[in-house]
Amino acid sequence: MEGNSKPLVDQPWKSQLHLFKLPFFLLLIAAEAYITIKRWQPMFQLLPVLCILIYLAIQHYLSRPLPVYLLDFSCLRPPRHHRIPTSAFLEHATLHNYFDKDSLEFMSKIITLSGQGEETYLPTPLHYFPPKTGLRDSIGEAHSLFFPVIDDLFSKTRVTPRDVDVLIVNCSGFCPSPSLSSIIVNRYAMRDDIRSFNLSGMGCSAGAIGIDVARTLLRKRENSYAVIVSTEILSTGWYAGKDRRKLLLNCLFRMGCSAVMLTNKREKKSSSKYRLAKLLRTQRAFDDKAYRSAIREEDSEGITGFTLERGLLQVAADTLHDNVFSLGLSVLPLREKIICGFHLLASKLFKKGDQYVPDFSSAIQHYCLPASGKAVVREIGKGLKMRKEEMEAALMTFQRFGNQSSSSMWYQMAYMEAKRKVKEGDRVCQLAMGSGPKCNPVVWESLRDSSVDEAKKGPWFDCIGRYPLNDD
Template sequence: MMESLSKLTHDPLLGTLNALPSNPLSKQLHSTFMELLRFSTVIVVTSIEAFFLTQGWKPILHFLFLLCFIFFFILKLFLSKAPSVYLVDYSCLKPPGFCRIPFSSFLENISLFETFDAESLSFMAKVLTSSGQSQETCLPPALHYIPLKTHQQESIKEVHMVLFPIMEDLLSKTRLSPRDIDILIVNCSGFCPSPSLSSIIINKYSMRSDIKSYTLSGMGCSASAIGIHMAENLLKTHKNSYAVVLSTEVLSTGWYPGNERSKLALNCLFRMGSAAILLSNKRDAKKSSKYKLFRTLRTLRAFEDKAYLSAFREEDSLGYLGVTLNRDLLQVAGETLRSNVTVLGSSILPFSEKVRTIAAILWKIFINKSSEIYVPDFKTVIQHFCLPTSGRPVIREIAKGLKLGEKDIEPALMTLNRFGNQSSASLWYELAYLEAKERVKKGDMVWQLGMGSGPKCNSVVLECIRPIVGESKRGPWDDCIHRYPIAALDQGI
C-alpha cells in the first residue's frame, strides 16, 4: 500500500507554482510592506530634519523634534512587542511492555475476526511489513482482545492510560502543581467524549476553576503543532502564564472492521503514544526552558474539494466507520507542504537563499517554464528536522522535496521503527531521539513539520536556548537509544 501510494506522489516542492496559499502569503507581503513603510518613515523624518537644517532652525528645536520622534518610536515598539514564548520541557509516553504487538500476533489476531476476508488479511499484512515499523510497537489493551473492545468505556480507559502518566511526569520534571497551569489544550483527532478530554484532565488533577481549557478534535496528525500554535497565541494575550498541550490519538475508536481497501491501511499504521508539552511566557522561564518558539505557521487547503476529500472519515456500504485514503492523497499532501514551505522560507531563510528562490521563480515564469524550481536550502538556518512519521516512503518523499540527507531524516525513520506512527505525538518522540543522541546544541534550530487531514500543514520552529544533556537516561528512548540508528531499515529489517 505504502509503496504503491509513493509512486503516485509528486515531489512536494517541485512542479507547478499554482495554488499558493493566498492568505498566509498575503500576510507575509503585508508584513514586508509594513517594514518598507517603517523604513520610508525614517527617510521622511531624516529629510524633514535636513530641511530644518537648511532653514537655519535653532539646535534646541532640532533636538526636541528628534527626541519626540525617538520617544514615539520606542514607545510604539515596546507596546507592540509580544512576550517571548518558551518551551520549558516535555514528556513522552513509554508504552508498557504488555501492550507490544509483534507482526505475528497482530496478523494472527485479525485472522480470527470473522469480518475480514482473505484479500483484506493479505493486504494488511503487506501494509504492515512495508510500513517501516518494527516488532516493538504497541497497541492499547482494547485492541488485544478477541473480539476487540471498542466501546466508550474502553476508550475512556485508554485516555487515562495515555494522558495521566505523561501529565504527571511533566509536572514532576518542572516541579509545578496542577494549579499553576493557566491554559490547557488537549488534542485527539478521533475521540471526542462528553465531558471533554480537557475536562477529564481538570477533574483528575483538581485544576483551578478559571483555567482556560480547549479540546481539539478532527485535526489529524498535525494537531500537536496546531496546539503549540494555539498556545503561543493565547500566551501572547495572557501574560505571566503557563500552558500545557497534551497530544494523543485514541486508537480503540479508530479501528475499521470492514473490507474496503482504502480504509484498511490505518489499522496497520497507527500505534500507541502521547506527549505533554509545557509552554510559558514568564520572564524567569527563560532560565529553565529548553527552547524558545522561533516561528509557527499554519496552512491548509480545505477550500478545495479534491484536497478536502483526500482523507475522509465515513461509513462503508455495510455501515462500518473508517477513514478513506484516496489515491491522490500524497499529491495533495505535496501541494499543501509546498505552500507551507513557501511562506515559511520567506520569513526564516537568509537573504541569499531568498534571492536565489525569487530568481528561480522569475526564470521559470518568464524564460524557461520547463526548468525545475530552485529548492531553498533550509539547512542554512535549520539544523534538525522532525518530519511526519506517516510511513517510510512518505518520509523519503518529503526528504527528497526538501533535499535532506540521511542524517536529517534519521529521527523520523527511527521513531517510526521503534514506536510506529503515533499521529500528532510523533514529533516529540523525534525531538526526544535527537536529545537522547545529544545532537541538539545551544543555538540550534529544530523544525517540526506536522501534516494532517483537512488537509493542513503546520510548522513549529524551535530555538535551543540552553545545553541539553542527560536525556539518554530518561524519556521514551532510555532503554534502547544505544541500538539506533539501524542502518538496514530500507531493506525491511
C-alpha cells in the same frame, strides 16, 4: 497554590501606553508652537522631535510580542504488556471473523513494507477478541494515555496543576462529553479560570495547531503556563471491514501521547529547552480532491473507517510545496530569501519549470517529519533535498513506535535529544502534516545543548543505544 484570575487581554502597560498617546502628541504640538512663538534657538526646535523618537522607541520595545519558551516535554512509554509484534497483530486479525483472506494478506504486506518494527504498542481495548470500541473503553484508554505523561511533565518542570493557565488537548477521532480537556481538569483539580480547549478532527497536524493556540493566548497573558496534550484514541478508529483504503490505519497507527509545557515567563528562559522561533499554517481544504484525500466515512457495508486515497502523497507534496516558500521567506538568510523570492515570482509569472526547493541547511539543523511509514518519510525527504541523517529521527521513531499521529513529533524530538544531536543555537523544524490537508511547520531554537541525562529518561531510555538501524 491558588492562582489569581488573569483576564484574557493585552498586557496592561500596552493599553496604558495608548491612553497617553493623544495627550502626549498634543503636548508636543503645544510645545513646538510655544518655541516658535518665542523664537528660541533652532536647537530647541529639535526637542519635540527627540521626544517623538524616544516615544516611538519605547513603544516599539514594549510592543514586542512576549516570547514563548518550551520549558520541557514528556512522551508516554507504554507498558510492555501493550506490545503488539507483527505476528501477534496478524494472528489477532485472523481470529476476527470480519477480515477475509485478501484483507489479511494486504495488512501483512503493508506492515512488512512500511518499516515498522516489532515493539510497537496498541491500547488495552484492541487486545480483546473482538476489540472493545465502546465509550467506556475509549475513555479508559484516554486515562491510560493522559495521566502518566502529564504526571511526568509536572514532575520534570516542577509546575503544579494549579499554576497552569491554558490547557489544550488534541485528539482527532474521539470527542466525548464532558471533553477530554475536562477530564484532565477534573483529574488534577485545576483552577476555575483555566482556559481549556479540545481540538478534534484536525488530524496529525493538530499538535502544531495546539501550539499555535497556546502561542496566541500566551501573547495575551503575562506570566502564564500552557500545557498541550497530543494523542489519538485508537479504539474508536479501529476499522472492521474490507475496504483496503481504510485498513491502512489499523496497520500503521500505534499507541502514543505527548505533553508539552510552554511559558512566557522571561525568568524561565534559563531553565527552558527551546524558544518558539516560527510557526506557519497552510491548508488546501478548498480543493475538493485534496479535501477528500483523507477522510472519515462509511464503506459500502456501513462500517465507519478513515479512508486514505491513492493520491494522498501527491496532495501532501502540493501542500508542502506551497508551505516551503512561506517558511523559506521567514527563516532563511537574506541571500536565500532573495533567491526564494525570485523563484516564487518566476513560478507565478511563467507557471512552468521544475519546482524550486530552498536550501534550509543554513537556517534549520534538525527535522521532525510526518512518521507515516518509511516510503512517506523518504519521499518528503527527497522533496526537501534532505540528507539521510536529517530523516533519521522520523525513520527510527516509526520503526520503534509506529505512527503516533500528532504526538510523533515529540518522540522524534526526544530521539534527537537522547542522541545528543541538538546543540545550543540549533533550530529544529517540526513539519506537522495532516488531514484537511494541512501543513504546519513549527521552528524551535535550542537554548542549550542536549544533556547526557536525556538518554536516561523519556521513551528511548532503554533502547537508544540500538539506533540508528540500517533499514536499507
